[in-house]
Amino acid sequence: MTMLTLAKPRTRPLIGWRVRKLLIGYSYLVPAALCMLATVVVPIMLAIKMSLYADILYKPQDYRFIGLGNYVRLVEDPVFWLTLRNSVVWVFGSVSLQFVFGFAGALLLQQAFTGRALVRTLTLLPWIIPGVVVGLIWEWLYQPNYGVINDILIRVGLMQERVAWLSSPDLAMAAVVFTNVWRGIPFFVIMLLAGLQAVPDELYEAAHVDGAGVFARFWHITLPLLRPIIVVATATRIIWTFNYADLIFVMTGGGPANATQITSTYTLLQAYSSLDFGYAGALSVVLLLVMLAFTWLYLRTTKGLEDTE
Amino acid sequence: MDERISLSRRKLLHALTGTGVIAAADLAWWDAPFIAPRKAWGAEPVRFQWSVPEPTRIALMNSLVERFNQSQKDFAVQIEYVPQAQARQKLISAITGGSPPDLCQVWDNWVGQFNGMGAVEDITARAKSWKHYADVAPTAWQTVTINNQIISLPLAVTLDGIYYRTDRLKELGLKEPTPDWTWDEFLVVAKAFTRADKNQYGYGMRGSGSWALLYPSEFAYANGAEVLKDGKVAINSKEAIDAFAWYLDLALRHKVTPPSAATDGFVEIVEAFGRGVTSMYQHNSGSSGQQKKNVGVDKFATLPLPIGPANKRASFWFSETLTMFKGAKNKEGAWQFMTFMLDEEPSLKYNTALGLLPARKSILDRPEFSRDPALAGFVQSFPIGIVSPYLAYPGWGGKIDSDGVPLIQQAMLGKISARECLDRFADILKKEMM
Numbered sequence: 248m249t250m251l252t253l254a255k256p257r258t259r260p261l262i263g264w265r266v267r268k269l270l271i272g273y274s275y276l277v278p279a280a281l282c283m284l285a286t287v288v289v290p291i292m293l294a295i296k297m298s299l300y301a302d303i304l305y306k307p308q309d310y311r312f313i314g315l316g317n318y319v320r321l322v323e324d325p326v327f328w329l330t331l332r333n334s335v336v337w338v339f340g341s342v343s344l345q346f347v348f349g350f351a352g353a354l355l356l357q358q359a360f361t362g363r364a365l366v367r368t369l370t371l372l373p374w375i376i377p378g379v380v381v382g383l384i385w386e387w388l389y390q391p392n393y394g395v396i397n398d399i400l401i402r403v404g405l406m407q408e409r410v411a412w413l414s415s416p417d418l419a420m421a422a423v424v425f426t427n428v429w430r431g432i433p434f435f436v437i438m439l440l441a442g443l444q445a446v447p448d449e450l451y452e453a454a455h456v457d458g459a460g461v462f463a464r465f466w467h468i469t470l471p472l473l474r475p476i477i478v479v480a481t482a483t484r485i486i487w488t489f490n491y492a493d494l495i496f497v498m499t500g501g502g503p504a505n506a507t508q509i510t511s512t513y514t515l516l517q518a519y520s521s522l523d524f525g526y527a528g529a530l531s532v533v534l535l536l537v538m539l540a541f542t543w544l545y546l547r548t549t550k551g552l553e554d555t556e
Numbered sequence: 557m558d559e560r561i562s563l564s565r566r567k568l569l570h571a572l573t574g575t576g577v578i579a580a581a582d583l584a585w586w587d588a589p590f591i592a593p594r595k596a597w598g599a600e601p602v603r604f605q606w607s608v609p610e611p612t613r614i615a616l617m618n619s620l621v622e623r624f625n626q627s628q629k630d631f632a633v634q635i636e637y638v639p640q641a642q643a644r645q646k647l648i649s650a651i652t653g654g655s656p657p658d659l660c661q662v663w664d665n666w667v668g669q670f671n672g673m674g675a676v677e678d679i680t681a682r683a684k685s686w687k688h689y690a691d692v693a694p695t696a697w698q699t700v701t702i703n704n705q706i707i708s709l710p711l712a713v714t715l716d717g718i719y720y721r722t723d724r725l726k727e728l729g730l731k732e733p734t735p736d737w738t739w740d741e742f743l744v745v746a747k748a749f750t751r752a753d754k755n756q757y758g759y760g761m762r763g764s765g766s767w768a769l770l771y772p773s774e775f776a777y778a779n780g781a782e783v784l785k786d787g788k789v790a791i792n793s794k795e796a797i798d799a800f801a802w803y804l805d806l807a808l809r810h811k812v813t814p815p816s817a818a819t820d821g822f823v824e825i826v827e828a829f830g831r832g833v834t835s836m837y838q839h840n841s842g843s844s845g846q847q848k849k850n851v852g853v854d855k856f857a858t859l860p861l862p863i864g865p866a867n868k869r870a871s872f873w874f875s876e877t878l879t880m881f882k883g884a885k886n887k888e889g890a891w892q893f894m895t896f897m898l899d900e901e902p903s904l905k906y907n908t909a910l911g912l913l914p915a916r917k918s919i920l921d922r923p924e925f926s927r928d929p930a931l932a933g934f935v936q937s938f939p940i941g942i943v944s945p946y947l948a949y950p951g952w953g954g955k956i957d958s959d960g961v962p963l964i965q966q967a968m969l970g971k972i973s974a975r976e977c978l979d980r981f982a983d984i985l986k987k988e989m990m
Contacts (some may be wrong), residue, residue: 304648305672305950326962390824391816392755392833409755411815414763416969419819500764503818504966519645520957522669 291535297528304522317529326505326513327530334509336420337495338488341427346481348428349435356436357443367440374433382497385426389413389498413499416506423498423507427488435480442476443469475549482545486538510534599625599632602889603657605650606635607643616909624896631889651675651881658884659893664699664708664875665766665946665953671702672950677880680706682891688898688916696915698943699875708877709894711903712912714840715871715941716774716861717933718742719847721835723855724749735860735936739778739802742836742862746812749835758812760828760837763968764821766953769960769981770946771838772803774872778864783945789985792978799864800967800974808970818968829856840874844930845911858933860940871937872944875915951988959984 262270301313321327356367373381388396389412400406412422446469454464492511495501501508501516508516510530518527606617614637621633636657638646644666650656651673662670670676683689683706692710700708725732728748733741746758762768773783773791781796783789790796807813814833816824826843828834830850838861847856863869878894880887896902898916907914908924913934925931946952960981967977 303951304652305669307672307674392814392828393831409815411818414816414819416971499819500821502764502962502965504969504971505962508962516958519648521951521954522648522673523954 294528294531294535297524298532300525300528302523302525302528304524313525317526320526321529321533326508327510329505330508330510330513333420333505333507334489334511337424337427337507337509338485340420340424341431341488342481342484344424344428345431345435345484346477349432350439352432352436353439353443356440370436371433373430374437376430378430378491378493379497381426381430382494385422385429385494386413386498389422414503416503419499419503419506423495426498427491427494430494431484431488434484438476438480439473442473446472478545478548482541482548486541486545489538489541490534510537599630600886600889602631602633602659602886602893604633604635604890604893605638605643605647605657605660607638607640607661612909616906620897620902620906621893623902624893627896628892631886631892633889633893648673651883654883656881656883658886659878659880659890661711662708662877662879664710664877665944667700667708667877667879668702668947668950669953670879670881671707675881675883676707677882677884677887678705678707679709679880679891680704683709686895688895691916691918692898693915693917693920693938695873695941695943696875699873699947700877708875708879709898710875710915711878711897712876712907712910713915714842714874714876714912715934715937716771716838716840717858717871717937718861719829719837719839719843719856719858719933720745721749721829721832721851721855722857723852724835733859735933737859737862739775739862739864743806743810743812746806746836747810750810750812752811755833757814757828757834758836759806760820760825760834761807761813761817761968762820762822762825762838763818763965764824764961766946766956766961767822769956769964770872770944772800772964773945774838774861774870775799775803775864777870777942778861778866778868780864780866780868783985784948789982789989791985792975792982795866797975797978800978804967804974807968818965841911841913841931841934843911844928845909848930853930857929858931860933860937869940870942871940872946873941874944876912949985949988952985955984955988 260267298317299312299314301309301311301316303309352370356363356370376384388394391397391409391411391414394412396412397406397409401409410418413419450468450472451464454468459467490511492509492515495507495509495512496515499507501512511534514527514530514534517523517530604621606613617635621635625632643660643662647656647660647662647666647670651670656675667676693713696710696713697706699713700706700710720733722732725745730745730748733745749758750756762771773796776783776791776796776799779795779799779802781790781793781799783791785793807817814820814828820828822839822843825834825837825839826846829837830847832851841858844858861869861871878897880890880894884890897906900919903914903916903919904922904924906912907919911931913925913931914920920926920935926935946956963972963977963981966972967974972980
């Protein structure tokens with residue numbers, strides 16, 4: 248006698264395999280997400296909350312919710328607008344010159360010459376030195392009374408009198424921007440050199456055969472192929488420079504007379520000199536919004552680049 | 557065997573001991589080996605935050621702490637060194653985070669802010685029953701007293717005076733200024749010292765840090781002005797404006813200051829004098845040790861600030877304090893160490909090594925301070941010493957840095973007048989009185 252076994256229908260799982268697969272994927276992200284939450288999102292939320300309160304540390308009795316009071320004060324604060332203007336000069340002055348000289352450096356180091364490896368290594372030096380040390384070194388170089396820069400310029404006859412580079416409101420910003428350019432050039436050199444090395448030689452050879460000159464090859468081959476790197480490097484550098492307060496803090500402390508005060512150094516001053524954490528919180532939130540705007544632009548541009556690849 | 561060249565074991569030991577004694581005598585006090593009974597296990601720790609960690613101070617503090625730890629068996633002080641530039645931020649973060657050290661070394665202009673935060677321990681009862689209470693100068697107690705509560709022990713006190721180059725005076729054939737010199741005499745000397753073509757200037761004016769405003773404020777007192785009069789801000793009075801204008805003219809009109817003055821801070825004014833760029837500068841006794849090394853003991857001296865048109869003068873007192881926090885876990889240990897640091901030997905060694913002045917009168921009267929020409933100007937300034945008026949409100953210290961310094965820098969550069977500078981500064985101070 249043959250026994251027939253009826254196949255039992257499989258019990259349907261509570262969660263479909265597609266959802267389960269998705270959940271497993273997301274569960275791998277949970278530790279990283281928690282870390283991000285604790286170290287980025289929560290502090291940002293706390294800073295936003297802080298900006299809505301009168302929070303002067305030595306006046307705990309006055310601690311209270313004031314809504315947008317700190318933001319109103321910020322709009323009416325002429326020093327804030329000055330720092331914002333200074334920030335724009337600081338960021339775009341620094342990054343544009345870093346890019347130009349960095350690109351020139353990368354093109355130079357792409358050429359074959361004796362001692363190229365050594366020169367490439369030396370180029371990195373300004374980037375390797377910590378920002379605070381760079382600030383101290385250049386502060387002494389600029390020193391009007393016994394600094395090397397004045398001494399050399401007077402000796403070669405380019406100047407008659409000593410110039411107080413960091414003490415003159417007209418020169419101080421240019422001087423700190425110059426230092427930042429010196430420090431940031433290696434970043435662009437490295438990034439663009441890596442990009443240049445990835446450009447196939449065949450393209451240049453073919454263009455050369457077709458009669459393209461040096462400028463035409465640069466314009467029609469080098470620049471378009473380096474565009475993704477240029478965009479990424481410039482955008483990240485803009486964001487870093489906007490937040491970068493070390494150099495100015497060490498070299499001028501924002502002076503003279505706020506001539507080099509940028510928004511990030513002004514935030515530090517409000518937080519740790521005036522102990523006005525509410526106002527410093529409002530300044531931080533404005534900085535965050537500016538950064539978000541840059542990040543949005545950056546993401547939009549890089550998305551466009553990905554789509555074209 | 558020739559007896560004259562033989563070296564017995566006894567002779568060798570004698571020679572070695574002699575060499576050791578000579579070597580030890582050559583060591584600084586704090587570098588010398590300290591031999592004492594070992595401390596007991598289980599001593600309760602005392603967390604002590606210490607800023608200004610430059611090599612001499614580190615060696616000195618390590619030695620003093622070791623001596624304290626070996627001198628008793630109940631407490632063990634542990635030093636936490638913090639760079640001076642970050643010390644205030646670290647303390648603020650620790651206080652707001654609820655984990656301050658038991659004890660810290662801070663300047664009295666910070667203590668007001670910390671006290672406003674409700675973080676500082678009231679030590680009035682302990683201080684008044686302390687055996688050396690009456691020996692501490694009354695003005696030193698004033699610098700650490702807020703609302704009739706003593707909140708710190710004054711470890712060292714500072715007063716501002718004028719450093720000047722005695723050797724250059726002789727070179728120029730000028731008469732040595734006397735302690736009762738006047739503004740006019742000060743200006744004559746400053747002008748005589750100035751030779752811009754040789755990169756030499758008469759006066760190292762300070763344009764950076766809180767003291768950029770405090771120094772001209774001292775000059776304002778010499779013109780009969782006050783920062784706070786009858787409970788109201790008076791820093792923009794006519795007397796103050798005139799005094800500030802006279803002070804600013806040193807840079808703008810007479811050009812006896814280096815071109816970098818608007819951003820010169822403590823390091824720059826001290827270095828400029830040490831390198832011969834300036835021949836006078838205003839500072840407390842704290843840089844006298846450095847100038848002894850840089851310029852030479854016999855090439856400079858100090859004087860009190862000059863007498864102004866009102867036939868007055870004032871020098872602001874500041875104290876380097878030892879301050880205990882309310883959140884301290886070991887208050888008794890902290891107090892024991894605070895009082896140890898003001899004992900005769902630690903106080904004497906600390907102050908002589910660093911060129912500071914002790915808060916205790918009996919120690920200040922010792923020849924190490926009273927007969928040192930580099931300190932003469934500061935010792936002579938005691939009768940004109942007043943507690944800094946900027947300690948009156950806890951918010952003023954921070955506002956000087958954030959708002960006052962940019963204003964005085966603008967005035968030093970001729971962008972705004974003395975009147976505009978002081979009117980705006982007075983408004984800022986008034987807001988912080990509420």
